[in-house]
Each structure stands twice: as C-alpha cells, then as structure tokens.
Amino acid sequence: MPVKAPEPTDNGGPAASRFRSVRRGRLFVAVAALAFLAVSIATMGWAFRPRTLPAPNGRLIYSDDFEGSALRDDWRQSEADPGWTAGRWQVVGGRLRGEKIHNAALWLRVPLPEKVRIEFDARAETPDGDVKAEVFGDGRTHQSGYIAIHGGWRNTVRAIARRDEHAEERKEDNRCDVVGRRTRCVEPDVDYHWALVRTGDTLEWYLNGTLLLTYPDTHPVRGRHFAFNGWEAVTSFDNLRIYDLSD
Numbered sequence: 001m002p003v004k005a006p007e008p009t010d011n012g013g014p015a016a017s018r019f020r021s022v023r024r025g026r027l028f029v030a031v032a033a034l035a036f037l038a039v040s041i042a043t044m045g046w047a048f049r050p051r052t053l054p055a056p057n058g059r060l061i062y063s064d065d066f067e068g069s070a071l072r073d074d075w076r077q078s079e080a081d082p083g084w085t086a087g088r089w090q091v092v093g094g095r096l097r098g099e100k101i102h103n104a105a106l107w108l109r110v111p112l113p114e115k116v117r118i119e120f121d122a123r124a125e126t127p128d129g130d131v132k133a134e135v136f137g138d139g140r141t142h143q144s145g146y147i148a149i150h151g152g153w154r155n156t157v158r159a160i161a162r163r164d165e166h167a168e169e170r171k172e173d174n175r176c177d178v179v180g181r182r183t184r185c186v187e188p189d190v191d192y193h194w195a196l197v198r199t200g201d202t203l204e205w206y207l208n209g210t211l212l213l214t215y216p217d218t219h220p221v222r223g224r225h226f227a228f229n230g231w232e233a234v235t236s237f238d239n240l241r242i243y244d245l246s247d
Contacts, residue, residue, distance in 0.1 A: 050210045050211060051210070051211040052206075052209055052210055052211070053195050053197075053206040053209045053210070053211070056117065056119075056241075056243055057245070058115075058116075058117055058243035058244050058245040058246075058247065059243060059244045059247055060241060060242070060243055061110075061113070061242055061243065061244045062074075062108070062110050062240070062241075062242040063240060063241050063242070064240045065094065065238065065239055065240075066091045066094055066095055066096045066237070066238055066240075067091075067094055068091060069091060070091060071089065071090075071091055071096075071106075073109075074108060074109050074110055075089075075106050075107065075108060075109065076106070076107050076109055076139070076140075077089055077104055077105070077106050077107070078104055078105050078106075078107060078140055078141065078142065078227075079104055080101070080102040080103060080104040081102050081103045081142070084102035084103075085100075085102065086101060086102055086104030087099050087100035087101045087102065087104070087230075089101070089106045089228075092236070094238065095123075095236040095237065095238045096228060096236060096237040096238065097125075097234070097235075097236040098228065098229075098230045098234070098235055098236070099230075099232075099233075099234045099235075100231075100232055101229060101230035101231065102231060102232075103142040103229060103230075103231065104142075105134055105137075105142050105227035105228065105229040106227055106228045106229070107137070107139045107140065107225050107226070107227040108139075108225060108226045108227065109139070109225075110242075111224040111225065112135070112136065112224050112225060112226055112242065113244040113245070113246050114222075114246065115198065115199040115244070115245040115246045116196075116197070116198060116242065116243065116244065116245060117195060117196070117197045117242070117243040117245055118135065118194075118195065118196045118197075118226055118240075118241070118242050118243075119193065119194065119195045119196075119239075119240070119241045119242075119243075120133075120193075120194055120237055120238065120239055120240040120241070121191045121192070121193055121194070121237065121238045121239045122150065122191070122192050122194055122235065122236075122237050123189065123190065123191050123192070123235065123236045123237070123238075124150075124151060124155075124186045124187075124188050124189075124190075124233060124234075124235055125188065125189065125233070125234035125235060125236060126188055126233055126234050127155060127182075127184065127188050128151075128154060128155055128232070128233040129150065129151020129152070129154075129155030129184070129185055129186035129188075129233065130149070130150075130151055130152050130153075130154075130155070130230065130231055130232070130233040130235070131149070131150040131151060131186060131192075131230070131233075131235045132147060132148065132149050132150075132152070132228070132229040132230055132231070132235075133147075133148050133194065133196070133226070133227065133228055133229060134146065134147050134148075134226065134227040134228075134229055135148070135196050135198075135203070135223075135226050135227075136198075136203075136220075136221045136222065136223040136224070136225070136226075137221075137223045137225050137226075137227060138223050138224075138225065139223070139224070139225035139227075142229065143161075143163050143164055143165065144163065144221075144223055145162075145163070145221045145223040145225075146160055146161065146162055146163075146203055146215060146221060147159075147160070147161045147165055147229070148160050148194070148196060148205050148213075149161070149165065150185060150186055150192065150194075150207070151176075151184070151185040151186030152165075154183075155176075155182070155183065155184050155185050155186055156174070156176065156183045156185065157172055157173075157174060157176075157185065158172065158173040158174075158176070158185050158207075158212060158213065159171060159172045159173070159213070160203060160205055160213050160214075160215040162215060162217065162221065163221065171213050171214065171215050172213075173212060173213055191238070192207055192208060193207070193208050193209065194206070194207060195207075195209075197245075198220075199245050201216060201217055201218065201220050202214050202215065202216045202217065203215040203217070203220075226242070
C-alpha cells in the first residue's frame with residue numbers, strides 16, 4: 001500500500017512566505033505613516049493655536065483709571081501735525097477721551113522700563129475706528145517709536161508701524177469683518193483690551209487676550225515713553241496698567 005506523503009508545513013512554500021513578508025512590511029509602513037500623520041496634525045494644531053496673553057508676572061509701576069475731572073500732571077500733550085489744529089484730551093465719565101487730535105499724542109512722562117507690559121482698554125466711539133497708541137517713543141514726537149493702530153484707514157486695517165504709519169514695512173492684519181458694504185475692524189462703543197509687550201527684540205500686541213500682531217526688529221527703537229494718540233475719530237481709553245518685566 002503506498003505511503004501517504006506528509007502534508008506540506010510551509011503554507012505554500014518559499015513564494016508564499018515572501019508574499020507574507022512583503023504584506024507585513026507594507027502593513028508596518030502604512031501604520032507608521034498613519035502614526036506620523038497623526039502626530040504631524042496634532043503638532044500643526046498646536047502650532048496654529050492662537051497664543052494667549054500670560055498672566056501678569058511683573059511689577060506694577062504705573063496705573064491710571066482716569067477718575068476725577070482732569071488729567072494728572074503725569075501727562076503731556078505734543079503738537080499736532082503741521083498745518084493741523086490739535087484737539088483736546090479730556091477726562092470724561094472716568095475715561096480719557098480724544099477727538100480731532102491730529103496726532104497731538106498724549107505722552108506719559110513716566111519712563112518705560114526696557115522690558116515692559118502695557119495694558120489698557122480702548123474704545124472707538126464712532127464706526128470710523130482709528131484707535132491708536134504709541135510705544136518706545138521720545139515722549140514728544142509722533143512716530144518716534146512704534147505705532148499700533150486698530151481700525152485705521154476708515155476701519156479697514158490693524159497694524160504695527162515703526163516710525164512711519166505709512167511705511168511698507170508695517171505689520172498688518174486685514175482679517176476684519178465686512179458689515180454691509182463696509183469693512184469693520186473695530187466695533188463702535190465696544191471696549192477692547194490691549195496689551196503691548198516687549199522683553200527682547202520683538203514687540204507683541206495682544207487684543208482681548210489673544211496675540212494679534214508682532215513686530216520683530218533687529219535694531220529695536222529704544223525710546224522710553226508711551227502715548228495715546230488719534231486723528232479725526234472720537235476714541236477713549238481707560239484702566240491703564242504698566243508692568244516692569246525686568247525682575
């Protein structure tokens with residue numbers, strides 16, 4: 001009686017074994033690629049997550065809530081642009097208010113520390129926006145430092161400029177809402193909380209706790225003064241706080 005040959009134990013021989021190895025290899029590559037993609041997406045999500053303003057960690061060196069009926073002696077108004085008449089800065093209803101200022105900035109006499117955080121509330125009183133503040137200036141001259149503009153040029157642009165509001169090098173954010181047929185970066189009669197921060201060579205501007213714009217500068221302007229400013233539009237400010245971040 002013929003002897004029955006033993007059943008093969010290699011499940012198909014060498015060719016089948018090679019096929020299984022290739023399949024396992026492809027499966028491993030696919031799993032590794034998916035894992036890499038997941039990590040990349042998570043990393044990108046973290047990278048594009050808006051930066052938020054950290055809690056104050058410095059020493060409060062100045063504050064002004066604009067109470068009373070007049071400005072403190074800590075403030076000094078500069079001259080308007082040539083050919084224009086300066087409007088008057090006033091304390092009205094517990095707020096600093098300016099109208100038709102024409103770049104006659106209100107400079108704080110108290111010098112800024114090199115590493116500083118400046119916070120305040122700012123409001124456009126009309127749909128024209130155009131809320132402005134200056135930092136690291138000389139205490140006398142418009143555009144002697146950096147100018148932060150919220151809703152400039154008929155409420156269409158948010159920008160940081162260095163010594164020239166109209167310079168091509170200014171940093172802009174044009175992601176503003178369109179209301180009807182008009183672009184609007186600033187809603188009228190709404191307080192926006194500003195924070196201007198510099199601890200190195202980059203000026204950061206946070207709006208309502210979220211980073212809006214930065215101005216990296218390899219040769220930073222080293223002026224020591226801060227100012228509120230404006231052009232034609234009616235704007236107001238409140239709750240100024242300045243922190244020394246040097247410690």
